[in-house]
Amino acid sequence: MAGPDVPGLASAVGLRDPAVTSLSVLVPVYNEEYLVAESLGRLEVLGDSPYLTKVEVIVVDDCSTDDTPQVLDTFAAGRGSSKLTWRFLRHERNGGKGAAIRTALAQATCELTVIHDADLEYHPRDLSRLVRVFVEDEADAVFGSRFAGAEARRTLYYRHVLGNKFLTFLCNLATNLNLTDMETCYKAVRTDLLKSIPIESNDFRLEPELTIKLAKRKARIHEVPISYSGRSYQEGKKIGWLDGLKALVAIARFRISDEVYVKDAYGSLILARLARAPKFNNWIADVIRPYCGTRVLEIGAGVGNLTLRLVPRASYVASDVNPLHLATLASLRTDRPYLNVAYCDLSDRASFPARAGGYDTVVCVNVIAFIPDDVQALANIGSVLADGGRAIVLVPHGPRNAGTLDDVLGHRRRYTRDTLTAAVAAAGLEVKELLPFNRAGTLAWYINGRLLKRRAFGLLQVKLLNQLTPILRRLDGVLPLPPLSLIAVLTRAPGPGRS
Numbered sequence: 001m002a003g004p005d006v007p008g009l010a011s012a013v014g015l016r017d018p019a020v021t022s023l024s025v026l027v028p029v030y031n032e033e034y035l036v037a038e039s040l041g042r043l044e045v046l047g048d049s050p051y052l053t054k055v056e057v058i059v060v061d062d063c064s065t066d067d068t069p070q071v072l073d074t075f076a077a078g079r080g081s082s083k084l085t086w087r088f089l090r091h092e093r094n095g096g097k098g099a100a101i102r103t104a105l106a107q108a109t110c111e112l113t114v115i116h117d118a119d120l121e122y123h124p125r126d127l128s129r130l131v132r133v134f135v136e137d138e139a140d141a142v143f144g145s146r147f148a149g150a151e152a153r154r155t156l157y158y159r160h161v162l163g164n165k166f167l168t169f170l171c172n173l174a175t176n177l178n179l180t181d182m183e184t185c186y187k188a189v190r191t192d193l194l195k196s197i198p199i200e201s202n203d204f205r206l207e208p209e210l211t212i213k214l215a216k217r218k219a220r221i222h223e224v225p226i227s228y229s230g231r232s233y234q235e236g237k238k239i240g241w242l243d244g245l246k247a248l249v250a251i252a253r254f255r256i257s258d259e260v261y262v263k264d265a266y267g268s269l270i271l272a273r274l275a276r277a278p279k280f281n282n283w284i285a286d287v288i289r290p291y292c293g294t295r296v297l298e299i300g301a302g303v304g305n306l307t308l309r310l311v312p313r314a315s316y317v318a319s320d321v322n323p324l325h326l327a328t329l330a331s332l333r334t335d336r337p338y339l340n341v342a343y344c345d346l347s348d349r350a351s352f353p354a355r356a357g358g359y360d361t362v363v364c365v366n367v368i369a370f371i372p373d374d375v376q377a378l379a380n381i382g383s384v385l386a387d388g389g390r391a392i393v394l395v396p397h398g399p400r401n402a403g404t405l406d407d408v409l410g411h412r413r414r415y416t417r418d419t420l421t422a423a424v425a426a427a428g429l430e431v432k433e434l435l436p437f438n439r440a441g442t443l444a445w446y447i448n449g450r451l452l453k454r455r456a457f458g459l460l461q462v463k464l465l466n467q468l469t470p471i472l473r474r475l476d477g478v479l480p481l482p483p484l485s486l487i488a489v490l491t492r493a494p495g496p497g498r499s
Helices: 036-048 068-076 097-105 124-137 158-175 191-195 206-216 241-256 268-274 278-291 323-331 374-383 404-409 417-426 440-451 459-475
Strands: 021-029 052-061 084-090 112-115 141-145 187-190 221-225 295-299 315-320 339-343 359-365 385-396 429-437 485-492
Touching: 021 036, 021 097, 021 124, 036 052, 036 068, 036 084, 036 124, 052 068, 052 097, 068 084, 097 191, 097 206, 112 124, 112 191, 124 141, 124 187, 124 221, 158 206, 158 241, 187 191, 187 206, 191 323, 206 241, 268 459, 278 359, 278 385, 278 429, 278 459, 278 485, 315 323, 323 339, 374 385, 374 417, 374 429, 374 485, 385 429, 404 440, 417 429, 417 485, 440 459
Parallel strands: 021 052, 021 112, 052 084, 141 221, 295 315, 295 359, 315 339, 359 385
Antiparallel strands: 112 187, 141 187, 385 485, 429 485
């Protein structure tokens, strides 16, 4: 059911070897001449981990002004083993911890990534415990908690502990998680997921930023206890009360932000923003649900906004082409034995997940308009329908609405009733029902995409849409506006051997 080889897909749908994985260790370094060699040397314990087939250590010297560069040169000489590889990079200007991590992350090639500070507060022997959760529990991220009952920890700075717990408490309120240690350095994350998150912070604000953005991406986050040897200020500790205040502001800032995807070819940014309107998504699901049978294939399921509103079913396959979305969909399978996840390219019939007897329902919302050959795409849908099965297709309506928003999303066309009906007929299907949908949205889309030439909806606009949806639903049948979308219920057209 996996289709062609897609980066990140194997881990997303559980096709990789579940017993082993690989790890990229990112090490930001700044003025740690006395500790960095010992800290890096401790990473060699990862070579003994039974869960790791490969470990790459990527060290970024963030323009240290002491003898750190010379220490790193000495350490690098002759370093390497069959399992561990080392890479040493240097910034010509100091950019902060976040900048060093972005540089290192761009070079990461392993399945998992973790950040390891260049001091001696954390011990790499605990990393094997974090990795174990990935291979046994299909985690997306694993945090090493200093406050969850580790075997040993150095007792130091009670007020720092209070500060950490207070920040964790606020972050938990913002994310609805129940973490015990948001500020931990040891955050291991699937590399493809971490690379898809825009990292903006350059200092200790990185910790709440990553936590909140992982939560907004619906990542499966686990915690394991780790040991901790906090150092004193005399020993070189850098964090202070001002960093705590910055973290407070960061929690508030990232709580309201929805910049959780880097710009990609799938329009993930704008799709993530539209996901902030659950009442609108409920409206779509309520229109579609009465036409759904028990054996459903959803094409272009995204992060599961519609999926979660249409299950449970006897059998439900959620599919997409975006490996990041596939990973998110895979996380929904827990406690949903009827749900499967598959790669499916609407333009490639060979990629469709096979099912004996076909599907009694194919759901395809806002995908047809992306495909160069929409007739072939519709024919592909028809080819997997069971006898008497139905396809439910939502497409953008109104060529006059075509504008910058369509460009960002990759819409190749907007339909009229006639053009959609013609494409359906050419594909060997027929329209059983054609439902206008979201008349009020036409005005907003025209203003944003045609007049203002915006390339995304503002977050406030999306929140306003969410609040107004109950009213718009009631008015949709009487507003004197053309619909923004059309929902077509299709069946295979009668032909030789059909009735």
